[in-house]
Amino acid sequence: MRAVRCQEYGPAEKLVVADVPAPQPGASDVLIQVKAAGVNFPDTLIIQNQYQIKPPLPFIPGNEVAGVVQAVGDKVSRFKPGDKVMGFAFVGAFAEQIAVPEASCFPMPETLSFEQAAAFTMIYGTSYYALNQRGRLQAGETLLVLGASGGVGLAAVELGKLMGATVIAAGGNPEKLAVCKERGADHLVNYSEADWKDQVKQLTGGNGADVIYDAVGGDYTQTALRCINWNGRLLVVGFASGEIPALPANLMLLKSSSVVGVFWGNSIAREPEANRDNFQQLFQWAMAGQLSPYVCASFPLEQVADAMNLLLQRRSVGKVVLTTE
Ligand SMILES: NC(=O)c1ccc[n+]([C@@H]2O[C@H](COP(=O)([O-])OP(=O)(O)OC[C@H]3O[C@@H](n4cnc5c(N)ncnc54)[C@H](OP(=O)(O)O)[C@@H]3O)[C@@H](O)[C@H]2O)c1
Missing domain, CATH: 3.90.180.10 (Medium-chain alcohol dehydrogenases, catalytic domain)
Structure with a gap:
């Protein structure tokens, strides 16, 4: 072959x-x-x-x-x-x-x-595990997705909407971000603009996002932690920027927020029931034409x-x- x-x-x-x-x-x-x-x-x-x-x-x-x-x-x-x-x-x-x-x-x-x-499999498996098990995203909460037009990012945008969240898609390119809008994002933020953190604050009534899905890393992560809500959860999914960020702990203290790691690949063997349940839900959405x-x-x-x-x-x-x- x-x-x-x-x-x-x-x-x-x-x-x-x-x-x-x-x-x-x-x-x-x-x-x-x-x-x-x-x-x-x-x-x-x-x-x-x-x-x-x-x-x-x-x-x-x-x-x-x-x-x-x-x-x-x-x-x-x-x-x-x-x-x-x-x-x-x-x-x-x-x-x-x-x-x-x-x-x-x-x-x-x-x-x-x-x-x-x-x-x-990879994008929805990762992003549903991240939002559901790790982020405990609730209907009515605000989800900010960094790298929203990428593979796992766009999946997080779609799943965030299906889970009842308000979704802010963040990325570096307006044409790519437009696809996030087509796929359900409520708001778009271009993180190549210097004031993107303030844009997120404005879109969330000054509170910041409840859950931040971060597939990019680098400087974006620290900026994102400056626009997280009280009790917010920052999901560490990947480092597409090529840089693993170092995070000052005072930012977590100030918002009683959590930084939560996400390793879907390893979770399959460690938590097989949760993964099976997740895929049952993902296939239901796919068969209903709500996920592709x-x-x-x-x-x-x-x-x-x-x-x-x-x-x-x-x-x-x-x-x-x-x-x-
Ligand atoms: N934790 C897990 O279980 C898990 C599972 C799967 C993937 N991952 C990780 O998640 C990350 C994204 O994976 P993916 O397959 O979705 O990748 P992808 O399709 O290439 O998407 C990555 C996004 O990151 C943004 N980005 C910012 N800086 C970048 C740079 N210097 N180079 C490339 N992209 C950059 C891009 O959007 P803009 O151009 O709009 O900025 C791009 O759309 C990777 O680090 C991957 O290893 C983690």
Whole structure:
């Protein structure tokens, strides 16, 4: 089968597309013929050896797919060849085939295309875990999303609305922010403008946001903590700016606010019931037509570098996917 291989750490241009042996499904695995695979920011970090978990070289990057079941192991009961499915793995998705454990496989909602289904798991899994379990976002509260036009950010905007919050989408580019408005954001704030903190204060009647979803880090985080409400929760989701912020503790003291870490990938194994419940709700919304990933571009496997560079150069909106045909 054809697959994208990371043979040495470095920029996306170092990735190669090679013919490699197809994976053999274990007894509890589902072998998927991949139609599309989602590209996520962590993929761009893993290939550069900058991610917290480091697979041994060589490896096939990518962690989410949508496709058709080709074969199943003896112990698999929920799927059969021919089923349309979505699958999730740590690596191995940028390939024509992938074997994933049955537990990491879901039936594909009919409302989604293969591209949308391949873009679903990471962004909604992360953002719903962040807002629901970690942020305890309540209907009627105000949610501020930093990096709102990105993959996980746009998912947070959509989920914030479904959870009944007033959503302020913050980003650096008016065209990208316009998509956040289309996807339900109540207010837009451009954080390349010096007074963006005051704009958030003004939009919240001087109080600040109850929950801040931060996928960007750097200086943005400290500024955001200066426009958080009393008892507010700042969710540490990612550092797309490339900078891990240091936060003065007095800012938390002044607002009785909390800074809350979010690591969805690890939560799946540690809190499997919560993750299952979350996905049940996410699929309900998807099947009701209330949730579908915004895919801005799709590329063949051979153009994996172009796909990753869209994210790294801040040019993507929502999700980018790779396709195998
Ligand atoms: N904690 C978890 O469980 C978890 C799960 C998934 C992802 N993440 C993390 O979440 C972050 C976002 O991931 P994603 O897949 O949503 O990425 P993405 O689609 O590339 O979105 C990132 C957003 O950050 C903003 N940004 C600000 N400075 C940037 C810079 N220097 N380079 C690139 N983007 C910049 C961009 O919006 P503007 O141009 O509008 O500023 C962009 O839309 C990453 O750090 C990722 O590792 C965490």
